[in-house]
Amino acid sequence: MKVKLVALTLVALTSNIANANEPIVVNQAVTEKEALTAQQAWCAALLDINAAYEKDGKVAARALAEKVIDSAYAYQMGAVLFKPTLTVNPQTFRPTRAGALSYFVGGDPSFPADTGFALKGWRKCEPVTSAIFLDGNSAITMGKVHFTDKNGKVTTVDKTWGYVKDDAGNLRINLHHSSLEYQPK
Numbered sequence: 001m002k003v004k005l006v007a008l009t010l011v012a013l014t015s016n017i018a019n020a021n022e023p024i025v026v027n028q029a030v031t032e033k034e035a036l037t038a039q040q041a042w043c044a045a046l047l048d049i050n051a052a053y054e055k056d057g058k059v060a061a062r063a064l065a066e067k068v069i070d071s072a073y074a075y076q077m078g079a080v081l082f083k084p085t086l087t088v089n090p091q092t093f094r095p096t097r098a099g100a101l102s103y104f105v106g107g108d109p110s111f112p113a114d115t116g117f118a119l120k121g122w123r124k125c126e127p128v129t130s131a132i133f134l135d136g137n138s139a140i141t142m143g144k145v146h147f148t149d150k151n152g153k154v155t156t157v158d159k160t161w162g163y164v165k166d167d168a169g170n171l172r173i174n175l176h177h178s179s180l181e182y183q184p185k
Contacts, residue, residue, distance in 0.1 A: 011036065028137040028165045035132055035139045035163055038171050042072060042161075043125030043145070049104060049118040058107065061119060065104045069097055074164060074172035085178040086155050088113050124148035127159070139163045156181050 002121050045068040053061035079095035084103045087094070091111055094100045102108035107115035130143040142160045149155070164173025 025061060028169065030134060030139040030163055030171060031179070032134060032139075033054045034171050035134070035141050036129065036163075038163060038173070039127040039129065039161065040073070041140060042173070043127060045072065046104075046118050047122055049131040050120070050122050053105075053119045054121075058116075058119075061116075062101070062105045062107070065101055065118060069100050071170075072173055073097070073100060073176075074166065075100070077164070077166060077172065077174070080173065081162065081177070083179070084117065085180060086117060091120055093180060116181065120147075121150040122147050123150055137165055138174075144181075145178075146184040162164050167174075 003150050045064075046125065047063050049061050049068065052064045059089070066142045069075065073082075075097040076151040080100070082094040082100055082103075083092060084094060084100075091113065093105055098108065099111060102111035102114045104116065104118040106114040106119065108114065124147070126146045126148075128144045128146065129141055131141070133140045140160065140162045143158075145157050145159045147157070157180055160175065161173055162172050164174050166172050
């Protein structure tokens with residue numbers, strides 16, 4: 001019975017290949033446009049989380065932040081190399097989804113220093129890319145991001161993002177490093 005089933009499967013596969021009008025192409029390469037679009041989407045999501053917080057409170061902001069993290073970051077693929085801007089030792093790095101969520105919206109007793117970066121009253125978020133390294137199915141971008149708060153104060157950070165595609169071809173952040181610019185004394 002198994003031999004017959006295998007033979008029928010091979011005939012079906014051969015038949016499908018012989019009758020195909022177009023070749024099947026799998027291309028997981030990350031493009032420059034995708035990387036730049038992902039940066040813009042991250043900024044838009046940050047502003048949306050803040051807007052949800054101001055309009056509907058922390059519960060709404062948290063729910064949206066969860067959706068953003070689940071769709072933009074690669075936590076379902078494993079650890080994300082995430083070093084947020086305003087974190088302190090011993091919780092400087094956030095390789096887990098829970099750590100990222102706490103950083104963005106706070107409120108997790110496991111991360112007592114987090115106050116919610118996405119809840120700081122941001123009105124504008126502008127990435128300025130210095131360089132992009134495309135390497136097949138991954139990309140790394142580096143540059144600055146300018147955040148403008150509700151009082152017009154601009155905070156600039158140095159930002160590096162790494163991207164990979166998941167099995168469905170969606171671009172995901174697997175590296176996110178952010179730090180305040182060096183300020184000489």
